[in-house]
Amino acid sequence: MDLVEIMSHLSIPRPDHSPALEETAVYIKTTLTDWGIPFVVQEFTLRPYMQLILGIALLALAVLLLVLVIKKRPVAALIVALAIPLLLLAEFEFFVPVVTGIVKKTGQNIVVTYTVANPARELIFAAHYDSKTDFWDHIQRARIYRFIPLAIVLGLAVAVFTFFTRRYAPLKKKGGTIAAGITAGVLVIYWGLVFLGFGGYIFLPADRQSFGAVDNGTSVAALLALAKDIHDGKVSLGNSNVTIVFTAGEEVTLQGAHWYVKERFGASWQPALPTTLVNLELVGQNGPMVYWKKDGVFLKYYDADPELIERLGAAWMRVSETSIEPRESITDDAQRFMAVGIPAITVGNSGTPGLGEGGFHSTKDNFSRVNMDNLALMIHALELYIEGYLTK
Numbered sequence: 001m002d003l004v005e006i007m008s009h010l011s012i013p014r015p016d017h018s019p020a021l022e023e024t025a026v027y028i029k030t031t032l033t034d035w036g037i038p039f040v041v042q043e044f045t046l047r048p049y050m051q052l053i054l055g056i057a058l059l060a061l062a063v064l065l066l067v068l069v070i071k072k073r074p075v076a077a078l079i080v081a082l083a084i085p086l087l088l089l090a091e092f093e094f095f096v097p098v099v100t101g102i103v104k105k106t107g108q109n110i111v112v113t114y115t116v117a118n119p120a121r122e123l124i125f126a127a128h129y130d131s132k133t134d135f136w137d138h139i140q141r142a143r144i145y146r147f148i149p150l151a152i153v154l155g156l157a158v159a160v161f162t163f164f165t166r167r168y169a170p171l172k173k174k175g176g177t178i179a180a181g182i183t184a185g186v187l188v189i190y191w192g193l194v195f196l197g198f199g200g201y202i203f204l205p206a207d208r209q210s211f212g213a214v215d216n217g218t219s220v221a222a223l224l225a226l227a228k229d230i231h232d233g234k235v236s237l238g239n240s241n242v243t244i245v246f247t248a249g250e251e252v253t254l255q256g257a258h259w260y261v262k263e264r265f266g267a268s269w270q271p272a273l274p275t276t277l278v279n280l281e282l283v284g285q286n287g288p289m290v291y292w293k294k295d296g297v298f299l300k301y302y303d304a305d306p307e308l309i310e311r312l313g314a315a316w317m318r319v320s321e322t323s324i325e326p327r328e329s330i331t332d333d334a335q336r337f338m339a340v341g342i343p344a345i346t347v348g349n350s351g352t353p354g355l356g357e358g359g360f361h362s363t364k365d366n367f368s369r370v371n372m373d374n375l376a377l378m379i380h381a382l383e384l385y386i387e388g389y390l391t392k
């Protein structure tokens with residue numbers, strides 16, 4: 001098994017809307033087949049332009065709000081102002097496609113399962129194989145997105161204000177209407193910036209595409225290596241079933257993991273066996289193993305499981321003699337498992353020295369960022385983590 005050769009197939013732009021996504025799925029499946037490893041493909045309805053369409057919808061609502069405020073249509077303005085937070089909630093918090101299902105394709109999760117004779121637990125591992133490029137980096141994006149609550153409140157306020165500009169004489173004069181119009185106009189500019197954050201990638205040329213080497217090619221390589229080592233009998237499973245899931249659609253709001261969890265566990269988790277998830281992100285760059293304390297998308301964030309922090313930390317200590325480090329929060333596939341009550345954690349490498357958690361979803365996420373020694377250490381740590389259940 002040549003990890004450099006494997007990484008050469010996983011350091012290419014493969015966004016969910018591109019044919020490269022399917023080509024990467026074919027590569028993963030072909031590799032497993034060549035190694036004699038059985039797998040199952042779970043097909044699902046993938047909405048590849050999720051954020052782009054949501055961004056357009058939000059901007060359109062903001063433009064509509066401006067028109068209604070200028071035309072003094074308060075009821076309609078209020079409905080439109082309310083539609084903005086409801087749309088965000090439905091799509092990002094409840095995973096209900098309201099507008100983003102207008103473009104669909106077939107997505108694939110690739111699932112490898114190892115079962116033992118007397119299982120006492122199931123250990124799931126996951127990594128997404130899609131990539132993403134963003135118009136702005138995550139610091140620029142965060143500067144814009146932090147005003148989303150304020151923009152929602154201002155939108156509602158300007159709609160309510162429109163009731164009064166109709167009714168009360170002093171406000172009927174131009175001043176009130178102009179102030180409301182300017183506020184609604186600023187909101188159009190603001191939601192335009194959000195649109196660029198969500199969907200501005202569509203304007204970027206081919207040479208600005210992220211290679212997705214560390215987000216999340218290395219994680220896929222690590223799980224391929226893990227699958228092969230288990231298949232070759234190099235890892236003692238004891239009484240643990242092991243499931244390895246390669247997901248698509250993570251970068252368009254966790255769609256692959258959403259389908260996997262929904263199909264396997266339903267809305268609430270009734271375990272046949274105690275089940276946990278170790279999700280991989282940003283594996284195989286410089287630095288020690290890190291985990292993220294919180295995982296969420298929009299409003300609710302879930303905690304990483306304390307026992308998994310301890311177990312992964314112990315395994316990492318054994319291979320590297322360094323401690324696992326906490327990071328603040330992340331949005332990734334583990335959130336879908338946590339939401340139904342499955343204990344989960346996301347681990348990766350810190351990226352220090354280097355860009356740390358920065359420079360992803362851009363050309364800075366390329367093969368030169370990969371630390372092959374660290375990738376090998378991570379694979380070893382995951383195997384020791386599995387074997388850690390032999391003793392306790």
Ligand SMILES: [Zn+2]
Pocket residue numbers: 128215216250281282332
């Ligand atoms: Zn990722």
